[in-house]
Amino acid sequence: MKKIVLILVSIFSFGCSSNEDNLEGEYAQYINSNSIASEIQFMPEESYIDYSVVQNPSLRLKLITKEFFPCINYGIATSEFINGTELIVRFEEILNSGVCATAIGPATKYIDLPSNINKLTFINGKTIDKYSMTIDSQKVKINLIESSFTTSLYENTFRYPENSFAYVCGTNTTNTNIHTDFLNILLANASLKEISFQGEGRIPYPISSSGHWVNHKTRYFKYNNFSDFESLGQTLTNYKNGNIIPNSGVTIELKSWNNLSHLSWMN
Secondary structure, eight states, X not given: OHHHHHHHHHHHXXXXXXXXXXXXXXHGGGOOSOOOSSOEEEEEEEEOXXXXXXXXXXXXXXXXXXXXXXXXXXXXEEEEEEETTEEEEEEEEEEOOSSOOSSOEEEEEEEEOOTTOOEEEEEETTEEEEEEEEEOSSEEEEEEEEOSSEEESOSEEEXXXXXXXXXXXXXXXXXXXXXXXXXXXXXXXXXXXEEOOOSSSBOSSOSBOOSSSEEOBOEEEEESSHHHHHHHHHHHHHHHHHHOOTTSSOEEEEEETTSOXXXXXXX
């Protein structure tokens, strides 16, 4: 009987150590003693390296702590590794810049996301979360493999269509016709084509205006040449001068995929 008990104990002991060895063996070189206490939410996002110049967007991974901190400009220290087509992100610590932006908020971090990545792995201490990923010119798709401290905010994220822009308009209750009037100008422009995002997913543009009495749903267009979009700046200025009364609660933004916007409230 004692021999049977000893054999069973040995089997269970071997099984536990084997699983642990397998877990750490695959990622042993990336694991260290550092970790953070907060759970993490993440999402792919196309953004701009320099928001002051016209440029194509860069695909990055945004990390956001679930925990809020005393200052809104806390950061997340990470280490990143590329193993073939796998991106491995190791969490190190929460960073306090020393200069407090006086509002509570999560800590954040942006990481470059190469277009050939098809597996995403997060390491926090000895805890490992895994996701599969598909990246193409239209969408980023994320599928859960296993997780315990991370959450993907969106399963599907649309990318900015090349040569596209968004028509974002908000009005007062008494001048909603302005939204329709300028929309008709865009629809009548032969160099523009209205487009839509098909299926489920996060759209990179604003889906409506905000902060107005009437926030209209955003409409999306593509242009043939960048000069076609540039010329819309004068079109908007001419329309604004003849139709939008200052301080009447109306704004129009034409927001292009490459970080250029025409704004009705600017000269």
